[in-house]
Amino acid sequence: MEKILYSNANIFDGNKIHTNSSLLISDSKIVAFDKASNFESNIFDRRIDCTGMLITESFIDSHTHLLSFSSYMNSPQIDNGEINSKSDLIQQIENIVNNSKEYWIRIFGLNNTNSFNINKNDLDEISTTLPIVIVLDSLHGNLLNSKALEIIGISEYSNEPTGVTFDREINSGNLSGYIFEGDHLIERYIPKSSMSDLNDQVGQVSKIYQDNGYSLINDASINNNFIKFELLCNLASSNSLIPKIIFMPGFPYLNEFSRERLKYNSTIGSVRLGHCKIMLTTSSGKTVPNFETLSKQINESHRAGFPVAIHAVDNLSVKTAIKAIGKNPFENDRIEHSSELYDEDIQNIKNNDIHISTHPSFIYDRGDSYLKDKNQLDLNSLYRIGSLINSGVTVGYSSDAPVSSVNPFKGIYANFTRCTKSGNSLNPSEKVSIIDTLKMLTTFNKTITNSENLKSIQINSNTKMLLIDMDINNIDIHLLKNVNSSIKWIN
């Protein structure tokens, strides 16, 4: 086997950077790691000069949505950059509908935080005969036209299933067409892709994860049921591109897994079961579900042997999640997003040993809309990643793709600069160093995903390593956000 020396690199060992160091790789294994000057020329067959480059263990994405990402990549999308008025938006949707050959038309990327809100009447003007579903870019809601509502059996008199919201117009009280947290009501009517199409689509998205340096991804979709788990296991066994997957069962489907005697950490091929995902949102000043129901859900998950991962974005939800976990302690419980935090929340997260998975790239991708919509007090509570890390909380990096960018450099950039897409600064006191973001992508994510917490660089291990064209000691930080093709896998 050829011995290749990657020499003179900055090598990140999961904790700190070793400058002017070299890594000897043979047969996909790490054979030696030392200061560059300690390698004699007779111990390697080939030398690759890595001056000014970074070598690190490959990355983990602790919260993403593989199947949604694949649907998103293979469906028409709204181009929000091209929209300046409500009529621009409607025109775009109309063009997509007119050009589509599908019966069900599903479009991704509606941003319902902008000022030109549309509703089902606008979609009905485009078509009353074709069902149209527009997926919100948050992935937590859909806008349907009347035909789509009719097909899925929702009328003005339908009752809302638990956890689902049928939004209504303030003036008339009629359905607006927006359904929040109701994917499962819609999905079963949308024609499925064939297994071979799905294989290609998931392969294509897996290539994106791979190009961005991820060897392990954690699928955190609330609609993760047993059928989806089986589907992913099948896809993963036939497609070598797919990174290792941790699959979080959604709380509503937990019994389907228990029935199959599957537990936390049960592994089939390269797919492993992770935390139980629980949804928690705030509507009209109250959390849904309320504290008692949330506590019951946490308890039930723990009794089934699963730690929980609670979706909590706004401050009331995060406070409620912390309190409920505090009452039902269990190893490895997590809160997802934790976007709005005050000092006491950070202290309580630390005191209750709760892990966090959050998305630095939101600062870049969504920061401008936060700056437009929130007041100063709220802004100071946003994405307090620096304070969390400084308080000793284990904070994992995640993309939440396709909601936000899968490119880790965007997150590294946003964490370091706190800059938004249009160059504004969001809560700059929460800056995080590049090394700490690398820790979030590797060491911290190993802890929160309960992955083997071996040292990154272990002799004779086949830990997958990346070579990145990024000079950590001499970096033009503003170039970082555009970097995306400089990652090479070295073993």
Ligand SMILES: [Zn+2]
């Ligand atoms: Zn998510």
